[in-house]
Amino acid sequence: MYNYLLTSALGLEAFVKKEVQKQGFEIREVQDKAVYFTGWIEAVARMNIWSRFGNVLYFIVDEQERVRDFDAYFDIVSSQDWMKYIPEGYEVVVNATAIKSELGAISTLQGVAKKAIVKSLVGEGKLRENKDKGKIEIHILMDNDTLRIMINTSGDGLHRRWYREMTGQAPLKENIAAAMVILSGWKYREPFYDLFCGSGTIAIEALMIAKNMAPGMKRRFAFQDSWGWIPRGLLDEEKKRAEQMLFEGEYKIHASDIRKDVVESAKRSAKFAGFKEWEIEFSCEGYDEALRKWASGYIVSNPPYGLRLDEDGAEEIHQGLARAYEREDIQGWIITSDLAFEKRGNTKFKKRKLYNGGEMCYFYRKM
Ligand SMILES: C[S@@+](CC[C@H](N)C(=O)[O-])C[C@H]1O[C@@H](n2cnc3c(N)ncnc32)[C@H](O)[C@@H]1O
Incomplete structure (x- = not known):
């Protein structure tokens, strides 16, 4: 089983919790703007295409409590199996969020994590990143000194279904x-x-x-970019399953x-x-x-x-x-x-x- 975070707009957490449960996954915790759950790897494809209310689906690579100094932080980040998660040549973008934590400086959290990832991938060598190949976003979340190292599997926020042609005047999410x-x-x-x-x-x-x-049948997700650790065919399978669940009917x-x-x-x-x-x-x-x-x-x-x-x-x-x-x-x-x-x-x-x-x-x- 893996751990996931599906982020939410403030006020929509109960909706996000319900849709996660409806797709068969187990809720761990609900906080403001955040729904944590567990599930097998199918959750990556299933929740990305089915989330009507969520923002971004993160796969949690690791989670450690009481991380209060940058040496420990560096060691935890560099000890992850980045070879498995980051395809060769990809651009690695590190973002960070900190909530009530000793390690609260965002740019330092980002910089140290990037160094730790580079060390894990190429030792003292230089990481070759090619923007044209693809991009992977690692998100560091420090919440009350709990470190979560996460991968953004959605890419753009899930509210973007990609059907809207032009945005008009003040479009609603x-x-x-x-x-x-x-x-x-x-x-x-x-x-x-x-x-x-x-x-x-x-x-x-x-x-x-x-x-x-x-809602996500028409859009692309970051994880589609040939990430080897996500089984090929998973998205097609989940789309087929979703098609079988369509109701036909006439509505006014x-x-x-x-x-x-x-x-x-x-x-x-x-x-x-x-x-x-x-x-x-x-x-x-x-x-x-x-x-x-x-x-x-x-x-x-x-x-x-x-x-x-x-x-x-x-x-x-x-x-x-x-x-x-x-x-x-x-x-x-x-x-x-x-x-x-x-x-x-x-x-x-x-x-x-x-x-x-x-x-x-x-x-x-x-x-
Ligand atoms: C806040 S926008 C609605 C945005 C919409 N929910 C979306 O997601 O794109 C308000 C809309 O009201 C329209 N509008 C302004 N006055 C109107 C009126 N008297 N009757 C009908 N529509 C009007 C505007 O043309 C504008 O498209």
Whole structure:
């Protein structure tokens, strides 16, 4: 069995924990932004393609408690079997994070680890690194004096599903959009609506969830770069397994936005995500017009907000939305940094704090 860390956005740890358990792996510990678990090597492929809410999957090479001086640190790092983990000629990038630890200087942690790895690979010789061959990221985590030496198996953050063609205005991270869909309580049968769809993230994530589609099917992962210690064929096997778990069904998912160019781009992203044209109904219209047509179901939206609340008519939009939520046939969640939202109408909301791109916002759910 191996140890892994799947990192998470602050506030999504419970989602990440659940998805790890759902894929059959055992949780060791959950901390802020971190879910530790154990599993066989399949976890590298399986959690990378299946994590809807996580950020990066790290394989933990070694873990040692009470590491408080750099000599001990150097020895532990250099004693790992780096020949096994680092393919010849690869560029070795070392990053580090320190939380409440005696060894807290990031650049020293990085520099000493790199020296230790080089010593382990080539002794006193010079390490030949060729950027064109590939790159491997070693991450050093010092947490309360516990050292974790880890390898980034994902590469880019897992929220990047690689279906989004253009980012539009203030796009939502895909894993946050997915969490909104789950939190909304939508059970796939009712109509689902995003009235401010931008690049289409919420609607695309909703359809992926409804179909039980693994979110990482279309993207590349760092571990695919011919790492000999990960069995060849593992990713293909896990993808085949994921394909067998797809649900077919018809869902009523609508996505609209006032800007024609973003709607066109969102359509292309939905196609790139693997969906047929009719699976998400896109339209170009203002939210108020869309609301007038709309009968009943779930609205999950991310209206213009934040620093631009006083621009783009955002304040008026929030006012209009608060009034719309007074309708009995409307359920839903919105994500906004408008802290006055719940006082704008007569609807009672449940709220949940979350950070989107470093900005504090709230999920508001009609009670
Ligand atoms: C924060 S962005 C949404 C981003 C989207 N969730 C994504 O992931 O790309 C807000 C969107 O609201 C749209 N918008 C602004 N005013 C609108 C209105 N009155 N009716 C409908 N959409 C509007 C903008 O064009 C923009 O795409």
